[in-house]
Amino acid sequence: NAGVTQTPKFQVLKTGQSMTLQCAQDMNHNSMYWYRQDPGMGLRLIYYSASEGTTDKGEVPNGYNVSRLNKREFSLRLESAAPSQTSVYFCASSEVPTYGYTFGSGTRLTVV
Amino acid sequence: GQQVMQIPQYQHVQEGEDFTTYCNSSTTLSNIQWYKQRPGGHPVFLIQLVKSGEVKKQKRLTFQFGEAKKNSSLHITATQTTDVGTYFCAGPQTGTASKLTFGTGTRLQVTL
Numbered sequence A: 001n002a003g004v005t006q007t008p009k010f011q012v013l014k015t016g017q018s019m020t021l022q023c024a025q026d027m028n029h030n031s032m033y034w035y036r037q038d039p040g041m042g043l044r045l046i047y048y049s050a051s052e053g054t055t056d057k058g059e060v061p062n063g064y065n066v067s068r069l070n071k072r073e074f075s076l077r078l079e080s081a082a083p084s085q086t087s088v089y090f091c092a093s094s095e096v097p098t099y100g101y102t103f104g105s106g107t108r109l110t111v112v
Numbered sequence B: 001g002q003q004v005m006q007i008p009q010y011q012h013v014q015e016g017e018d019f020t021t022y023c024n025s026s027t028t029l030s031n032i033q034w035y036k037q038r039p040g041g042h043p044v045f046l047i048q049l050v051k052s053g054e055v056k057k058q059k060r061l062t063f064q065f066g067e068a069k070k071n072s073s074l075h076i077t078a079t080q081t082t083d084v085g086t087y088f089c090a091g092p093q094t095g096t097a098s099k100l101t102f103g104t105g106t107r108l109q110v111t112l
Helices: none
Strands: A004-007 A010-013 A019-025 A031-038 A042-049 A064-068 A074-078 A087-094 A107-111 B004-007 B010-014 B019-025 B032-037 B043-049 B055-058 B061-065 B071-076 B085-092 B100-102 B106-111
Touching: A004 A087, A019 A031, A019 A087, A031 A064, A031 A074, A042 A064, A042 A074, A042 B100, A074 A087, B004 B085, B010 B019, B019 B085, B019 B106, B032 B071, B043 B055, B043 B061, B071 B085
Parallel strands: A010 A107, B010 B106
Antiparallel strands: A004 A019, A019 A074, A031 A042, A031 A087, A064 A074, A087 A107, B004 B019, B019 B071, B032 B043, B032 B085, B055 B061, B061 B071, B085 B100, B085 B106
């Protein structure tokens, strides 16, 4: 079982560039989430999708957009990358909201 | 907004010593979850507690949910080097059943 797959694993962007982080899960989970993790800041929710066809903002949505493409896939887009978006990004999924998240292995993004 | 704090932020123990991390929420939680993140890895779900005063054990790990459902603890007996990592608690955000707020985390270092 692959679980939650994130691509790419590493990325370096220049300020102002755009990119999309991909996330796919094969567990038939209904809910999917995007978090960022910064040193000393824990995990902060960017966007989430409680079920297919719905998305909503988390704590730190500014500068990001998301698409729940289907039940399996939930992508995160940075339209114009900024150095403040340098972080580790984790996608997660759960069968029901707020229970037992399964996390992907993360994308380490550096914006220069 | 809702805050979930953990203490200590960091603890260094000798192998064989016990370890405890404490989690405190500013609001009452319907449930509390615990996750472990190894260095360079992603968070992994350990357990969920739902009932007031609930205690659960997983081998050398003991999890407790407070009577008021605003605090929780994780105790590790006789730590091993495999216990190294950051331990996060998490609870549903107030007013929504759709997303978790993660605690600030406790980083555990174990040396021989």
